[in-house]
Amino acid sequence: MIKKNPSDDIGLILITDVGSTTTKARLFQKLEEGWRYIVSGEAPTTVESPYEDVTMGVYNAVREVEEMTGLKLLNRQTGGIIVPKQVGDGVDLYCTTSSAGGGLQMMCLGLVKEITAESANRAALGAGAIVMDTIALDDGRADYEKIKRIRGLRPDMVLMAGGTDGGARGLVLEIAELLKASDPTPRLGVDYSLPLVYAGNKELRPHIQDLFETQFALTMVENIRSVLDVENSEPARRAIHELFMEHVMSHAPGYTKLMKWTGIDIMPTPAGEGLAIQLIADRYKANALGVGLGGATTNVYSVVDGRFVRSVSANLGMSYSICNVLKEAGLDNILRWIPMEEDRDGCEDRLRNKMIRPTTIPHTLEELLIEHSVAREALRLGLAHHKTLATRLKGVSRATSVDERFEQLGKSLQETYIDLMKIQVIAGTGGLLSHAPRRTQSLLILTDAFQPEGVTKIVQDSVFMMPHLGLLSTIYPDIAWQIFDKDCLVRLGTVIAPSGELDEGKEALNIKLEMPDGKTIEKSVDFGEILRIPLADRKEAKTTIQVHRGLAIDVDEARTLETTLTGGEVGVVIDTRGRPLKLPEEEKKRRDKLLTWFKALDLYPEEAYEEAAL
Amino acid sequence: MVAERDLESDKETHAYTPSLEIKKAVTVRRVRRLPIKGDVLVDVGDIVEHEDVVAKTQIPGDPYTVRASYLLKCEADEVPMYMLKKIGDPVEKDEVFAKFVGFFGLIKNLVKSPVDGHIESLSTLSGQVIIRERPIPIDVDAYIPGKVVEIMPGEGAVIETNAAFIQGIFGVAGEAHGEISIATDTPNDILTADHITADHKGKIVVGGSLATGEALKKALEMGVNGVVVGGIRNADLRKLVGYDIGVAITGYEDLELTFICTEGFGKTNISNQTFNLLKAFEGELAHINGATQIRAGVLRPEIIIPHDRFKPESEASEDLSTGMRPGTLMRVIRAPYFGRLARVVSLPPELHKIKTESYVRVVEIEFDNGTRAVVPRANVEIIEQ
Numbered sequence: 001m002i003k004k005n006p007s008d009d010i011g012l013i014l015i016t017d018v019g020s021t022t023t024k025a026r027l028f029q030k031l032e033e034g035w036r037y038i039v040s041g042e043a044p045t046t047v048e049s050p051y052e053d054v055t056m057g058v059y060n061a062v063r064e065v066e067e068m069t070g071l072k073l074l075n076r077q078t079g080g081i082i083v084p085k086q087v088g089d090g091v092d093l094y095c096t097t098s099s100a101g102g103g104l105q106m107m108c109l110g111l112v113k114e115i116t117a118e119s120a121n122r123a124a125l126g127a128g129a130i131v132m133d134t135i136a137l138d139d140g141r142a143d144y145e146k147i148k149r150i151r152g153l154r155p156d157m158v159l160m161a162g163g164t165d166g167g168a169r170g171l172v173l174e175i176a177e178l179l180k181a182s183d184p185t186p187r188l189g190v191d192y193s194l195p196l197v198y199a200g201n202k203e204l205r206p207h208i209q210d211l212f213e214t215q216f217a218l219t220m221v222e223n224i225r226s227v228l229d230v231e232n233s234e235p236a237r238r239a240i241h242e243l244f245m246e247h248v249m250s251h252a253p254g255y256t257k258l259m260k261w262t263g264i265d266i267m268p269t270p271a272g273e274g275l276a277i278q279l280i281a282d283r284y285k286a287n288a289l290g291v292g293l294g295g296a297t298t299n300v301y302s303v304v305d306g307r308f309v310r311s312v313s314a315n316l317g318m319s320y321s322i323c324n325v326l327k328e329a330g331l332d333n334i335l336r337w338i339p340m341e342e343d344r345d346g347c348e349d350r351l352r353n354k355m356i357r358p359t360t361i362p363h364t365l366e367e368l369l370i371e372h373s374v375a376r377e378a379l380r381l382g383l384a385h386h387k388t389l390a391t392r393l394k395g396v397s398r399a400t401s402v403d404e405r406f407e408q409l410g411k412s413l414q415e416t417y418i419d420l421m422k423i424q425v426i427a428g429t430g431g432l433l434s435h436a437p438r439r440t441q442s443l444l445i446l447t448d449a450f451q452p453e454g455v456t457k458i459v460q461d462s463v464f465m466m467p468h469l470g471l472l473s474t475i476y477p478d479i480a481w482q483i484f485d486k487d488c489l490v491r492l493g494t495v496i497a498p499s500g501e502l503d504e505g506k507e508a509l510n511i512k513l514e515m516p517d518g519k520t521i522e523k524s525v526d527f528g529e530i531l532r533i534p535l536a537d538r539k540e541a542k543t544t545i546q547v548h549r550g551l552a553i554d555v556d557e558a559r560t561l562e563t564t565l566t567g568g569e570v571g572v573v574i575d576t577r578g579r580p581l582k583l584p585e586e587e588k589k590r591r592d593k594l595l596t597w598f599k600a601l602d603l604y605p606e607e608a609y610e611e612a613a614l
Numbered sequence: 615m616v617a618e619r620d621l622e623s624d625k626e627t628h629a630y631t632p633s634l635e636i637k638k639a640v641t642v643r644r645v646r647r648l649p650i651k652g653d654v655l656v657d658v659g660d661i662v663e664h665e666d667v668v669a670k671t672q673i674p675g676d677p678y679t680v681r682a683s684y685l686l687k688c689e690a691d692e693v694p695m696y697m698l699k700k701i702g703d704p705v706e707k708d709e710v711f712a713k714f715v716g717f718f719g720l721i722k723n724l725v726k727s728p729v730d731g732h733i734e735s736l737s738t739l740s741g742q743v744i745i746r747e748r749p750i751p752i753d754v755d756a757y758i759p760g761k762v763v764e765i766m767p768g769e770g771a772v773i774e775t776n777a778a779f780i781q782g783i784f785g786v787a788g789e790a791h792g793e794i795s796i797a798t799d800t801p802n803d804i805l806t807a808d809h810i811t812a813d814h815k816g817k818i819v820v821g822g823s824l825a826t827g828e829a830l831k832k833a834l835e836m837g838v839n840g841v842v843v844g845g846i847r848n849a850d851l852r853k854l855v856g857y858d859i860g861v862a863i864t865g866y867e868d869l870e871l872t873f874i875c876t877e878g879f880g881k882t883n884i885s886n887q888t889f890n891l892l893k894a895f896e897g898e899l900a901h902i903n904g905a906t907q908i909r910a911g912v913l914r915p916e917i918i919i920p921h922d923r924f925k926p927e928s929e930a931s932e933d934l935s936t937g938m939r940p941g942t943l944m945r946v947i948r949a950p951y952f953g954r955l956a957r958v959v960s961l962p963p964e965l966h967k968i969k970t971e972s973y974v975r976v977v978e979i980e981f982d983n984g985t986r987a988v989v990p991r992a993n994v995e996i997i998e999q
Contacts, residue, residue, distance in 0.1 A: 181677035324860035352879035437971035
């Protein structure tokens with residue numbers, strides 16, 4: 001897509017996200033102080049029967065925007081949005097992201113599980129897909145099991161990698177023949193020609209063409225691993241986006257019409273969200289970790305030293321998938337975050353009831369605490385999954401010195417490069433985080449789940465517009481950032497968390513902050529504590545942090561750090577609970593500890609603690 | 615502007631969770647579709663019974679890959695020289711279809727078929743031979759008795775019938791059929807193992823507020839085809855299916871018993887309306903399906919009781935089509951009042967701070983005993999009357 005100059009003469013932008021349950025319209029306007037978010041309109045998505053036309057949901061959401069602003073945006077004669085803006089009516093740009101109907105569901109194939117198959121998986125995820133399965137010659141399954149699996153899946157698209165250029169031939173063709181014989185059925189019906197992106201050994205292209213040209217809508221792109229030590233996922237990712245528009249979207253109900261309304265290509269929602277996280281990393285010039293905690297899925301994004309990776313945990317979420325979090329994490333792990341005695345069976349039943357009635361909201365503090373506990377576990381599992389994808393390229397010799405070779409002997413070559421000490425920004429989005437009644441709650445949920453180390457800024461989405469702004473950043477990056485900065489990013493604050501462990505109660509760190517009002521705050525914090533120092537949004541404090549022997553505060557494992565902290569709605573949080581964070585095993589101690597931490601941050605209303613004391 | 619949005623009429627609102635359908639008489643249509651193209655065996659206007667096959671096809675058998683060049687110990691492009699069968703030829707399990715004999719007969723490399731089927735392809739690049747298993751026949755029955763009202767050529771048919779229709783909230787296992795048998799006296803009673811007898815074999819047993827794990831176990835032992843109750847404990851569901859269900863996509867469980875709960879998890883009375891409707895049709899044949907899918911294309915479990923006693927109702931009752939208003943009967947679907955019935959007293963237009971400190975849109979309701987409560991609108995559902 002072409003990046004346009006922000007000085008282009010535009011004044012009003014409308015962007016929608018067609019979600020699986022709700023279509024969310026956001027209106028942005030150029031005011032005197034720059035670009036701002038103006039208003040939201042939301043309506044149920046109409047992808048399913050009896051409507052089966054997404055434009056109805058878009059129409060209803062935009063109509064809500066019209067009602068609230070008094071603007072005329074919809075063209076009631078011809079349908080669609082009035083673009084370009086005419087005298088008093090319409091907008092200068094309309095575009096949309098979409099995840100309705102399950103989003104883009106893909107299957108990946110590669111030759112070696114940890115090399116080309118993994119690269120294919122990363123490319124598909126990076127393009128915003130849900131990867132249903134990744135098949136490799138060495139994935140541990142017998143051929144008949146792989147075939148059964150491929151036949152059982154109903155993907156929207158297939159990505160196949162395998163071999164370096166001039167490398168493996170016969171084995172790559174084996175996996176290709178397995179795919180051909182399996183003849184996967186597309187989700188979008190028997191008349192749909194299943195798109196297949198081939199990003200493997202380029203010397204096999206004529207054979208791949210012979211094998212697949214009548215059975216699939218075949219596209220061949222540059223090899224994703226033309227040589228072992230380089231992963232080139234961009235051509236595959238671009239092809240996936242093009243095919244998403246050309247094939248998948250054009251088969252979804254109403255999308256042909258919606259495509260005519262939009263000024264630029266429709267983008268999968270997670271791809272928009274990913275661009276938003278990239279924008280944050282770019283503008284803060286920082287390594288960033290982002291998370292979209294949804295009702296059905298948890299997307300985790302990382303930008304580390306410029307490398308972007310997305311993972312999607314398709315069945316970790318806070319409503320539809322809440323019981324999968326229960327299943328994956330286990331009830332004990334959920335209950336460990338609750339400072340009161342819980343009826344185990346009753347808690348399971350509550351979570352099941354949320355699963356079957358996903359739009360309900362917690363009405364009691366106990367229910368809120370339970371959902372916040374589930375969120376911590378969903379995020380923890382989501383990050384663990386992400387780390388399995390955000391790894392150094394496998395199949396590549398990394399060690400350059402004898403020391404490094406010895407160092408590697410004790411470590412797995414699959415280790416992730418996600419080092420929380422190197423992450424300077426954590427960004428969260430999704431209903432549970434945005435709707436947390438106190439901002440400290442979302443900050444602590446993110447902190448407990450991700451366990452940031454060193455000094456980390458924590459931000460969150462205000463009213464779910466990251467996908468919208470991610471899409472906008474593809475054509476107007478400066479406009480997107482202006483809105484991001486002023487209206488989308490809620491700066492929660494900065495977390496200071498030394499890594500390592502000490503004995504409980506032993507002095508862990510000394511901190512000295514030069515506050516914006518000229519005062520100096522000095523504190524000595526013992527190990528096992530968490531506390532908050534208010535520092536308002538957009539305010540800074542020059543700070544010196546000294547940690548005790550056995551703890552580290554930055555990547556160099558230095559014990560003293562001089563830095564400038566930025567504030568937020570919560571402020572500065574000093575977390576000396578240790579990394580990894582361990583909760584006391586003894587029941588009463590655990591509950592008391594949680595209560596101490598929660599009270600120190602004024603996390604919940606007093607009644608919550610009274611319930612816990614009962 | 616947010617405030618402006620909230621200043622809607624306090625007399626009526628569309629912000630509610632639609633309730634599950636409970637209808638005495640309605641026209642039910644069910645699409646019966648083959649997974650892949652095949653033959654449709656009925657015509658528009660035909661009258662069918664629930665067990666009649668309306669469409670059939672054959673799914674191609676599973677393919678099996680055989681690394682022939684590896685087994686023959688030859689190059690991939692040499693495999694055709696050693697083949698004993700041609701592409702398309704049938705082969706039986708363990709039948710030798712390729713053979714290499716060398717060194718005056720002292721070396722014999724044989725390649726056998728892993729399954730009964732036919733030779734589908736041979737690759738001279740990978741040296742792989744693919745054997746396709748014999749096709750698997752698939753029959754699709756009518757599921758409900760009725761009239762064929764539409765044919766989808768090569769794909770299936772639509773069957774229509776007049777029936778009582780009840781949607782559950784959650785179920786497991788697929789389609790089942792059986793005579794309705796009411797096992798508890800009231801909608802509040804727990805369905806225990808004592809309620810299940812040998813007489814219930816092949817029937818759909820209806821209970822009250824909860825089915826105990828023991829009751830479900832006995833139902834399985836007695837050959838009951840289906841159980842319908844208000845609630846189930848998750849621990850008992852786990853015992854019934856043998857594992858924890860992660861995502862609410864069900865219907866494929868390998869169970870001899872279809873289970874449907876109409877209200878939710880935990881002990882919660884089956885609604886009077888559902889209980890009384892099922893009681894009115896006791897002894898009649900019901901067609902049920904536990905398949906549930908909450909996300910993307912909501913699919914709820916269902917009970918269909920074909921009859922021609924009453925004229926079909928319109929698709930939506932007045933309450934549902936006009937939304938919530940003072941006097942509307944509703945059910946609370948979340949703690950602390952989970953499962954309780956109440957009537958709408960008022961619909962305050964402004965956002966209300968609830969106990970969690972969230973600001974949400976609420977509804978003031980009055981329970982049967984005259985007590986009142988304010989609950990989030992997201993936590994109630996309208997009861998059709």
